[in-house]
Amino acid sequence: MLKASGSLELARTASRVALSLAPILFIKNRRLKKWLQKDLPGMEEKRPVILKKIRTRTILFHILIMTPIVLFWATIIASLERTPLTGRWRLILLSPEEEDQIAAQLAGEGWYQAVGEILASQAEDEKVPTPIPATDWRYQWVQSTLRRLESVVPVLQDEKKLSPSWLETSPDDVQLPPPADYPLRPRPRASEYLKMFSDMTCGKRSKHTPDHAPHTITGPPYSLLLVDNPNSSNAFSYGFGPDGGGGIVVYNAFIDEIMNDPELAPSTTLQESEESSWWSYIFGSILNANHQPQHPVPSPEQTNRLAVLLAHELSHLILSHHLESLTSSSIVLPGLLSILTDLVRTLMFPVTMFFGPFVNDAVANMGKIGSGEVTKLSVLCTTRIQELEADVVSTRLLAYAGFDPHSTVKFWESRTPTVYGDLSECATWKEDSSSARDAEGDRLPYKTALSLFGSTHPMNDTRVGALTKELLRWSAEKEEALVRLQAEKQPEKQKRSG
Structure with missing residues (x-):
C-alpha cells in the first residue's frame, strides 16, 4: 500500500496540514501557560481544566508533527529493495499498477515514439537523425549481437542451476563468474x-x-534502433516493460569507429560466388538487379567490441534503472524538497508576513529554483552509480554469451575521458538547452533516458578500476571454491582408502 507515488504525496499533504495547525496549537499552549503563571481570581478552580487543554493540545501537536514523518519514512522503507545481481539497496517508489501503466505506454510503437522525442530534443536546431532500416547489414549485425546477449539473460535468474560449470573452466576458456548472491528475479x-x-x-x-x-518480468526481446548520426559515437538505453517497452539506441558513428579501428582485426568483404559473377557477366543487369550489394563482414574482435557496448546498455534494462531514475528525479526528490520548502516558509512566515505577498512569492520561487538544481545534481550522481553497476553486470552477460569479459577493461581504457565525463565531480552539471528543459519538466522522456555517453558516463579510471576489481573477485572466489571442494573430497578419499 505504501509502495506507491501517491504515498509520498499523502505525506506531503499531511506535512502541510501539520505546518498549518501546529503553530496555532503551539501559540495557544504558550498563552495558557502564561495565564497559569498569573495570580488571577478563580485561577485555582480553572487550573485543572487549563492543564487538561494543554495536555490535549500537546498530544495533538506531537501527532501532527509525527504523522508526516512516519508516513514519509514508512513509504521509503516499504519501497527499498535489493538491486538484482549486485545487491545494492535502491528505492523504487512505484506500485505494480503504476509500473504496468509505464510498461503499457512504452510497449510496441510507444517505445519508438518516446525515443523519437528524445532524439528530437537532442537535435535542437540540427537535423533529427534518421533511422537505419532493418535490411542494412549494420542493423542486422547489431541485432544479432544483441539477441546473442539476450539469450543468456535467463541464466542470471538461477546461475547455480543453469551455470554449474563455472569451476570447470580452463585458463583457455572464457572465464565464467561465480553465482550472484542476488539472482535476477522479478519482484513480488x-x-x-x-x-x-x-x-x-x-x-x-x-x-x-x-x-x-x-508484470515484473521485463526480459527480452528488447527494441533496437540504429540511427544515422556521424557526429555521435555513442548509444543509450531507455524504457521498461515487456513487448519491446525497453530498448537500445545505437548511433552509426560507433559502428564506423569499430570498423575503422586499426587495433582490431580487419573485417572481410562479402564476395559473390564465381558462378554468379559469370552469369552476371553474360546477362548483365538482369541478374545484377537481384544481387545484394557487397558489405564488410565484421571480425570476431569487432563483434566483441560491439558486444561490450550492448551488454552495458542491456544491463541498464534488465536492472530496471529507468524506474529507479524516474523515482529519484520525478517523485522522491521533488516531494522531499517540497516538504522542506514548506517547512522553511513556515518558519520564515513571522518575518516575511510583514513584507507582503511579494516576499512570500519570492521565497517560494527560490525554493523551486533550488529544488530544480538539487534534482539535477542528484540525477547526475545517481545515474553514474548506475553506470558503474551496469559495467559490472555487463561482464556477466558477456561471459555467458561467450565473449571475453576482460575486454571490458580494454574497451573503457580506450575511450576518451574528456568525452565521457568525470565521476569524481558529481556536483558538476553541464548546462545546455536539454538540461534546461529538464529542469522545467517539459521533457519527461529526456529526464529518464539513460546511458548517454557524454555527461553521464563516469570517469574511465573509476570504471576501469571497478571492472578490474570485479574480475579479480571472480578469480579469488573460484580459488576459494576449489579449495573448499578439495577439502570436502579429502574425507571421502580417506574413507575409501580405509
Whole structure:
C-alpha cells in the first residue's frame, strides 16, 4: 500500500496540514501557560481544566508533527529493495499498477515514439537523425549481437542451476563468474508478501517464496534502433516493460569507429560466388538487379567490441534503472524538497508576513529554483552509480554469451575521458538547452533516458578500476571454491582408502 507515488504525496499533504495547525496549537499552549503563571481570581478552580487543554493540545501537536514523518519514512522503507545481481539497496517508489501503466505506454510503437522525442530534443536546431532500416547489414549485425546477449539473460535468474560449470573452466576458456548472491528475479507484489506474512503468523510455514508477478518480468526481446548520426559515437538505453517497452539506441558513428579501428582485426568483404559473377557477366543487369550489394563482414574482435557496448546498455534494462531514475528525479526528490520548502516558509512566515505577498512569492520561487538544481545534481550522481553497476553486470552477460569479459577493461581504457565525463565531480552539471528543459519538466522522456555517453558516463579510471576489481573477485572466489571442494573430497578419499 505504501509502495506507491501517491504515498509520498499523502505525506506531503499531511506535512502541510501539520505546518498549518501546529503553530496555532503551539501559540495557544504558550498563552495558557502564561495565564497559569498569573495570580488571577478563580485561577485555582480553572487550573485543572487549563492543564487538561494543554495536555490535549500537546498530544495533538506531537501527532501532527509525527504523522508526516512516519508516513514519509514508512513509504521509503516499504519501497527499498535489493538491486538484482549486485545487491545494492535502491528505492523504487512505484506500485505494480503504476509500473504496468509505464510498461503499457512504452510497449510496441510507444517505445519508438518516446525515443523519437528524445532524439528530437537532442537535435535542437540540427537535423533529427534518421533511422537505419532493418535490411542494412549494420542493423542486422547489431541485432544479432544483441539477441546473442539476450539469450543468456535467463541464466542470471538461477546461475547455480543453469551455470554449474563455472569451476570447470580452463585458463583457455572464457572465464565464467561465480553465482550472484542476488539472482535476477522479478519482484513480488505487496499483497503476496502480506499473504506470506499472514501464513507465518498463523503458524503456516510457507515452503515457497511469493509467486512472481507477471508484470515484473521485463526480459527480452528488447527494441533496437540504429540511427544515422556521424557526429555521435555513442548509444543509450531507455524504457521498461515487456513487448519491446525497453530498448537500445545505437548511433552509426560507433559502428564506423569499430570498423575503422586499426587495433582490431580487419573485417572481410562479402564476395559473390564465381558462378554468379559469370552469369552476371553474360546477362548483365538482369541478374545484377537481384544481387545484394557487397558489405564488410565484421571480425570476431569487432563483434566483441560491439558486444561490450550492448551488454552495458542491456544491463541498464534488465536492472530496471529507468524506474529507479524516474523515482529519484520525478517523485522522491521533488516531494522531499517540497516538504522542506514548506517547512522553511513556515518558519520564515513571522518575518516575511510583514513584507507582503511579494516576499512570500519570492521565497517560494527560490525554493523551486533550488529544488530544480538539487534534482539535477542528484540525477547526475545517481545515474553514474548506475553506470558503474551496469559495467559490472555487463561482464556477466558477456561471459555467458561467450565473449571475453576482460575486454571490458580494454574497451573503457580506450575511450576518451574528456568525452565521457568525470565521476569524481558529481556536483558538476553541464548546462545546455536539454538540461534546461529538464529542469522545467517539459521533457519527461529526456529526464529518464539513460546511458548517454557524454555527461553521464563516469570517469574511465573509476570504471576501469571497478571492472578490474570485479574480475579479480571472480578469480579469488573460484580459488576459494576449489579449495573448499578439495577439502570436502579429502574425507571421502580417506574413507575409501580405509
